Amino acid sequence: MTENINIDIHHITRVEGHGNIVVDVVNGELKKCNLEVTETPRFFEQMLLGRPYGDASHITSRICGICAVGHATTSLRATEAALGVEPSEQTKLLRRLNFLGEILDSHILHVYMLVAPDFLNVGSVIPLASTAPDVVFRALRMKQLAGDLCKTICGRHTHPIAMTVGGFTHFPTTAELYELRDRFYDSWVDVDATVDLFKTLPIPTFDRETEYIALRNEAYYGFIDGNITSTDGGQWPLQDYQSVTNETVLPHSSAKHCSNQRDSYMVGALARYKINHDLLHPKAVEAADVLGLEPTSVNPYMNSVAQVMEIVHCIAEGEGLIDQLLQREVVWEDPVEPITLTGEGVGSCEVPRGVLFHHYKIEDGRISGANCIIPTNQNVANVEADMRALVPTLMEMPQENIAHRLEMLVRAYDPCISCSTHLLEVKFE
Amino acid sequence: MASTLVLGLGNSLRGDDGAGPAVVAALLLLDLPSHVDVVDGGVPGLETVLLLQGYERVIIVDAADMGLEPGEWRRFTPDTVELKSSENKLRGTLHAASLAEALVLAGALDVLPETLIIFGIQPQKIDWSPDISDALQGVLTDLTNAIVEELRT
Numbered sequence: 001m002t003e004n005i006n007i008d009i010h011h012i013t014r015v016e017g018h019g020n021i022v023v024d025v026v027n028g029e030l031k032k033c034n035l036e037v038t039e040t041p042r043f044f045e046q047m048l049l050g051r052p053y054g055d056a057s058h059i060t061s062r063i064c065g066i067c068a069v070g071h072a073t074t075s076l077r078a079t080e081a082a083l084g085v086e087p088s089e090q091t092k093l094l095r096r097l098n099f100l101g102e103i104l105d106s107h108i109l110h111v112y113m114l115v116a117p118d119f120l121n122v123g124s125v126i127p128l129a130s131t132a133p134d135v136v137f138r139a140l141r142m143k144q145l146a147g148d149l150c151k152t153i154c155g156r157h158t159h160p161i162a163m164t165v166g167g168f169t170h171f172p173t174t175a176e177l178y179e180l181r182d183r184f185y186d187s188w189v190d191v192d193a194t195v196d197l198f199k200t201l202p203i204p205t206f207d208r209e210t211e212y213i214a215l216r217n218e219a220y221y222g223f224i225d226g227n228i229t230s231t232d233g234g235q236w237p238l239q240d241y242q243s244v245t246n247e248t249v250l251p252h253s254s255a256k257h258c259s260n261q262r263d264s265y266m267v268g269a270l271a272r273y274k275i276n277h278d279l280l281h282p283k284a285v286e287a288a289d290v291l292g293l294e295p296t297s298v299n300p301y302m303n304s305v306a307q308v309m310e311i312v313h314c315i316a317e318g319e320g321l322i323d324q325l326l327q328r329e330v331v332w333e334d335p336v337e338p339i340t341l342t343g344e345g346v347g348s349c350e351v352p353r354g355v356l357f358h359h360y361k362i363e364d365g366r367i368s369g370a371n372c373i374i375p376t377n378q379n380v381a382n383v384e385a386d387m388r389a390l391v392p393t394l395m396e397m398p399q400e401n402i403a404h405r406l407e408m409l410v411r412a413y414d415p416c417i418s419c420s421t422h423l424l425e426v427k428f429e
Numbered sequence: 430m431a432s433t434l435v436l437g438l439g440n441s442l443r444g445d446d447g448a449g450p451a452v453v454a455a456l457l458l459l460d461l462p463s464h465v466d467v468v469d470g471g472v473p474g475l476e477t478v479l480l481l482q483g484y485e486r487v488i489i490v491d492a493a494d495m496g497l498e499p500g501e502w503r504r505f506t507p508d509t510v511e512l513k514s515s516e517n518k519l520r521g522t523l524h525a526a527s528l529a530e531a532l533v534l535a536g537a538l539d540v541l542p543e544t545l546i547i548f549g550i551q552p553q554k555i556d557w558s559p560d561i562s563d564a565l566q567g568v569l570t571d572l573t574n575a576i577v578e579e580l581r582t
Contacts, residue, residue, distance in 0.1 A: 125475075129537030136538060140479055147476070157471075 003028050005395070007403045014114040014124065014407075015415050021406050022252075023391055033388045034252045035380055035410065045370040053079050053341070053362050054165055060358065060372065061159045064416060066109065069102035069150060070351030071358075071372075072160045073224060078358040079165050081238075081345025083338035090325075090333060091167045092224075094153055097321040098160065099223045099349070100314040101149035106352035107269070107307040107314075108146065110414045111198065112139035115304045118408050119201040135197065138190050142311075145183055149318070152176050166335030174326065181322045184315055191315050195287050198308045204405065207298045208389045210382055211262045212271035213244065215350050221279040221313060222272060223350040229275050232261045238346040241357045245373050257381035258373075264381035267354025268413060269306035270297065281320075284313035300386050301412045307352075341365040351375060353414050376415045383413055431466040434484040434542075435576060438470050438477070438491040438528060442559055445499075445552030448492040451561050452548075455573045465580055477531035478540060486544040488579060490572075491528060493549030500564035502550040502572050504579070507532055548576060 005025035012019050024032035044063050048056055056079055061072035073095055080087065087095070112135070113125045122128045129136045147157040152172045155162030162170035172180075215226030216235070228236040228244050236244055247256040259265065273280075273288070277295045280288070288294075288309045293302060346359045354375030361369035386409055394402045435456060437449030453469040461467065470480055481487055495503060512529040535541050550572060553562040561569075 126533055126537050129534055133538045136534070140476060144476055144479055 005391075005399055005402065007399065007406065009403055009407065012407055012410055014117065015411055019410070019415065021387070021403070021410065023387070023402075023406065025391065025395070028395070030388065030391055033384060033391060035383050035387065036252050037380060045372055048360075048367045048370040051367050053083065053338075053360075053365055053367060056360065056367055056370075057163060057165070058159075058161070063372070063374075065158050066106045067102065067351045067353070067356075067416065068159045069098055069154065069163075070349055070356055072163055073099060074347045074349045074351070074356050074358045075360075076163060076165055077225065077347025077349065078345050078360045079347070079362065080338075081347055082343035082360055082362045083165070083345070084340055084343065085166045085336050085338050087167060087336060088333055090328065090330065091336075093321055093325055093328075094168060094171075094330075095163070095224060096220075097318060097325065098150060098153040098163070100318045100321070101146045101153070103223060103352050104311060104314050104318075105143055105146035105150070106414075107311050108139055108142045110352070111194070111304055111307055111311075112136075114414070115411055116197075116201070118404075118411065138193060142187065142190050142194075145187055148183070149180060152180055164335050166337060167333055168335070171330050171332060172325075174329070177322055177326050177330070181319065181326070184319050184322065187315060191312055194308060194311060195290055198305060199291050203292075203299070203305060204301050204408065205299065206301060206386070206390055206393070206409075208300070208386055209298050210385065211260055211265040212274050213260065213265050213267050213355060213378075214271040214275040215348060215355055216275050219279075221276045221281070221284075221317070222310075225348070226350075228348070228355065230260065230265075231271075231274055234261070238348045238357070241346055241348065241359070241373070245357070245378060247373070247377075256377060258378040259381055264385045265378065266300065266303075266382045266413075267375045267378050268303050269310050269352075270300070270303040271354060272350055273306045273309065280309075281313050281316040283316040284309055287312040300382075300409060303412045303414065307414065344369075353416055354378060374416070376413070379413050379415065383410060383415075430483055431464050432484060433465045433486045433488070433580065434481070435465060435467045435488045435490065435580070436470045436477075436480060437468070438472070438489060440472050442557070444554045444556045444558045445550075445561050445565050446492050446555045447559075447561055448550045448552065448565055449490045451565070451569060452490045452573055452576065455569055456576065459573075459577065461577075462580065473531075474527075475531055475534055477528065478535045478538060481535055481542060481545075482540050484542050487542045487546070488576060489528065489545070489547045490576070491547065491549060492552040492555070493547075495549055495551055497551040499551050499553030499562065500568045502548060502568060502575075504546060504548050504575065507545055507547065546579065548572065 007023040009021040020036040022034045057072040057075040060075045061068040063071050151157045154160030155170050162168050212231040216229040217226035244260050245258045249256050274295050291305050293305050342363050344361045348357050357373040359371040437453035439446045439449035441447035441450040450469045456467045553564045
C-alpha cells in the first residue's frame with residue numbers, strides 16, 4: 001500500500017490545451033486532488049463588445065478550430081433570440097447537417113488519436129501508425145469526410161464562413177449533396193470497424209453517481225436548441241442557464257467551477273446519451289448495445305464509448321438529412337432579417353464536449369454584453385470530484401500507474417481546455 | 430492521376446505564413462505540364478498525409494524559420510535537415526500538427542513519395558494580415574521560377 005503519493009503531471013498529454021494534475025497523499029490520506037487549468041483567459045467575450053451583431057459568429061468561431069461550427073451556431077442562435085429572427089426550415093436542416101460534421105470530426109480525432117493510444121499501449125498516434133497503419137488511415141479518412149461535409153455546407157473545412165444571422169450566404173449544389181450521400185454510405189465500413197475496435201478495449205470500471213446535464217428537445221437527438229435537462233430531475237429554459245451553471249472562481253484554476261443540484265455535474269456525450277437515448281437512430285441504439293453502453297451508466301470513462309456511439313448516430317442521421325435536403329431541393333434563400341436591433345438572448349447547442357451557452361446583449365445592432373460558458377468549464381469540478389473518489393481505489397498500484405489512470409480519466413472527458421477559460425469581471429466598489 | 434504535386438502550405442491570413450498559398454497562386458497563372466497538380470493546402474495538419482498520397486514527386490512550399498534573412502529561400506529535402514516541431518512523437522496538441530509532425534506520420538504510414546522536396550522561405554512577420562510582406566513579395570518571382578525549373582527536371 002502506497003502511503004505517500006505525490007503526483008504532479010505538468011501539461012497532461014493528449015488533451016487539447018494546458019492543464020496539470022496534482023495529487024498529494026500523505027500517510028494514506030488524500031490531502032490534495034486538483035485539476036489545475038493553467039490556460040490563460042482568452043478574452044473573446046471582451047473582443048465582441050462594440051462589434052456589429054453580424055460579426056459575433058465569425059469572431060467566436062475562432063475560439064476553437066475543432067468546435068468552430070459549434071461556437072458559430074450557438075452564437076447565431078443567441079443573436080437570433082435577441083433580435084427576433086426565426087430561421088427557415090431549410091436553414092434548420094442545413095445547420096443540423098453541418099453540425100453533425102463537427103461532432104464527427106471532433107469525436108473521431110478524440111477516440112482514435114487521443115484515447116485509443118492508451119488502450120493500444122502506445123504513447124501517441126505515431127507508433128500506432130507503424131503497428132496499425134490501417135487504423136490511422138481510417139481515422140484520417142473519416143476526419144476528412146467530416147471536414148468535407150462542413151466545407152460543402154458552410155463554405156470552409158474550419159470556420160463556417162457561409163453561416164450568418166438568419167441563414168446562409170452559400171448553398172450546396174445537388175451534385176455536391178449526392179456526392180456526400182455516396183461518401184456517407186461508403187463510410188459504414190469504417191464506422192463499423194470503429195465500433196468493432198472500441199468494443200474490444202478494456203474500459204476501466206469506475207462508477208460514481210453525479211448529476212448529468214444536457215439539452216433536450218423532443219424532436220430528435222441533439223444538437224441544436226432545447227431545454228436544459230438534468231438526470232436529477234428538472235428542466236430549464238435557456239434564459240435560466242445561470243441558475244444551472246452557478247460559476248465560482250477557485251484559486252488553483254483559471255477555469256471556474258460549476259455546480260447545480262450537487263457539488264458538480266457532467267456534460268458531454270454520456271450526459272446526452274443518458275438524457276436523450278430514446279431519440280437515437282436505431283443504428284446507434286444497436287451500436288450502444290454492442291459497445292456495452294447503458295443509460296444507467298455512471299462511469300465517466302464511458303464518455304468516450306458514448307462518443308463512438310454518437311459517430312454511428314451522426315452518420316445515420318446525416319444520411320437522413322441529406323435525403324431530406326435532396327427531396328426538398330435546396331434553393332437560394334436570403335437570410336431572414338431581424339425585427340429589432342436591440343435585445344438580449346441566449347443560444348445553446350450540444351457541441352462535442354457538452355452543452356455550450358452564448359448569451360448576448362445587443363444595443364442598436366452592436367454587442368453590448370457577452371457571456372460564453374463552455375462545456376469543459378462545466379466539467380472541471382466533476383473531474384476533480386471523480387479524481388478524489390478514484391485515487392483511494394488505486395492506492396495499491398505503483399504511482400506511475402495511478403498517474404496514468406488519472407490522465408485517462410481526464411482524457412475521457414475530452415477536455416478542450418483552451419476554450420474553457422474565460423474572464424470574470426470584477427467591479428471595485 | 431498526376432505524378433507530381435506542388436503543395437503550398439500556410440495560412441494566408443497570417444502575413445508571411447501565407448507564402449505557400451502566394452506561390453501557388455503565382456504558379457496557377459502559368460502554363461504547367463499536365464502531369465503536375467498545384468494545390469493550396471492551407472493548414473491541413475495531419476491530413477497532409479492524405480494530400481501526399483499517390484504522387485511520385487511532391488514539392489512543398491512553406492514559410493520556414495531557417496535563421497536566414499527575411500525573403501531568403503532554400504531548397505532542401507527532409508533527410509538533410511532537422512524539421513523541428515514540439516517533438517516528433519506528437520506529444521502535444523493535435524489541434525496544431527504542423528508539417529514536421531505530418532511527415533513523421535507519413536513516414537510511419539509508409540506513404541512518403543519517392544521524391545520529396547521542400548522550398549522554405551524565411552518569413553519577415555507572421556502577424557494578422559492578409560498580405561505577405563514586401564521582403565517576400567520581392568522574391569516571389571524568383572522562387573516561382575525556381576519551382577518551374579524544378580518541374581522541368
